[in-house]
Amino acid sequence: MSAIAAAASQLKRDGWCVVPDVLPPAETRTALDRLWSCAAESERRGMPTFLPVLDPNASNVRVFFLLEFDALFRQLIRHPLAVDLVQSLLGETFLISNFTANIARPGSKSMGLRSDQSLVVPEPWVQPWALNIIWCLTDVTFENGATLFIPVSHRWTTRAEMPRDADTLLRPFEAKAGSIIAMDGRVWHTSGANITKDQDRALLFGYYTKPFLRPQVNWNAALSPETRASLDGRMREWLGLDISANTGEAVQLRYLEDQFGPREGVR
């Protein structure tokens, strides 16, 4: 089995996988530099990078509009390996719901425990309807705020199945810079706290969903005409920019007569 097939199979079974060395060190450093430029550009345009509704203090730097700011991030979101993992879990058709960054600087704290799917869609959570492809632009360790997750929690189909001691089951996603971490939308997790004195932990979160779910970002309204013009048909489909919309399942059904055969004197 190839390394990628093994990763996809682990993602399906365990709800997560880590693929190391996806970006070489030089490209990882470039991406991190460009991320900080995006953070500065974000602030310059009046979009704050600290959101009190998400984080308890300004040690978390959030960047929300990576796809608009830099072609490098428009390439990462459609990286063939990322797309392979997405399609292995969600099926061939999917939407890019969001692409954001969270740089946890020393002193940043944990968010609440949740699964991405539980925040949005009703129970039961039987199938994966979403996943995160997390790009590690720095080494990620427990100390610098690695995302903490609960193994096998993607099998909880309702809140009632969550054990009372869920918080004690958390363990960190540790990975080297240049890795990606794929995480099923049903995995219960929280951001870690950065308890180091001087290390940043920079992660990009590519969030992908089933095509019938509403994206977190309204790409039609959000992307500039210049950015839209730079996208090919496949990206337009994955961003939901065109008219395909939410009719995919219905149009695959067949006509009554084709389905059941012609009938005499039907009603």
Place this chain on the structure above:
Amino acid sequence: MTVAQERDVRGAPIAVPPPTTDMTQGLRNIAEYGLTIVPNVLSGDSLKRARDALYRAADSDRARSREQKFGLDYAHDDTNRRVWNVLSRDPVFEDLAFHDIAVAYVKAMLGWPALLGNISANITGPGGGEMVLHADQIFIPEPWPAEPQGMNVAWCLDDFTEENGATRFVPGSHRLNRAPGPADSEADTVPMEAEAGSIVVFESRVWHKTGHNRTQAEQRAGVFAWYTRPIYRTQENWFLSLRPEVRQFASEEALILLGYKTAGLGLVNGASPA
């Protein structure tokens, strides 16, 4: 004349509830049957304006060869017609999509905020065939959540009769909480007969289909406004296709239903688009 007593999925006599303007009763009807009829929502001039606007749009599409087929329709005739995105065709359809009674049912059945997924019309013509029996939330993989994820408000712009292709329902089928399969194709259906100007409110799990139009010369027009909980992608991409004035003059409620006023999903720069 005796009519064979047809049975619903639980073996109870099949029927649709009588029309009511009492919303409490209407919601009870929806819980039990999956649908309710509200009479006289449009009448006189308001009905005529909506009806004229719809037939004008349909005739215009036919004259310009702009008609689009729909996968769930009977494919082998050209008598049934669909008009998509009527909201962009005439302001009278804003009156329908954002009508107080429709929005009150949306809030009661789906909660708030909710989205308008689509508003399109279906005109059956003489000889028009039946649709595939379906539930409107079939795009959601099963097992389905315990509550309906969407609902339709069907505006009858002509009388809906058994003969002219009234939408046919399997009352109570929503309580099975699953899509109909091939084995259900023979389920007994009942035509949802209603006078022009009525609305039929039905939840997204109840099985239904367009009826067969057996008349020689009658058309029957219905406008179907489809609403969902706010987590689902809309069928119509409003940000691509909406006539700009609709947004410009929209009420707060309409902006929410179209996704311009939002929280959590459908954001721009982390904030609501409008």
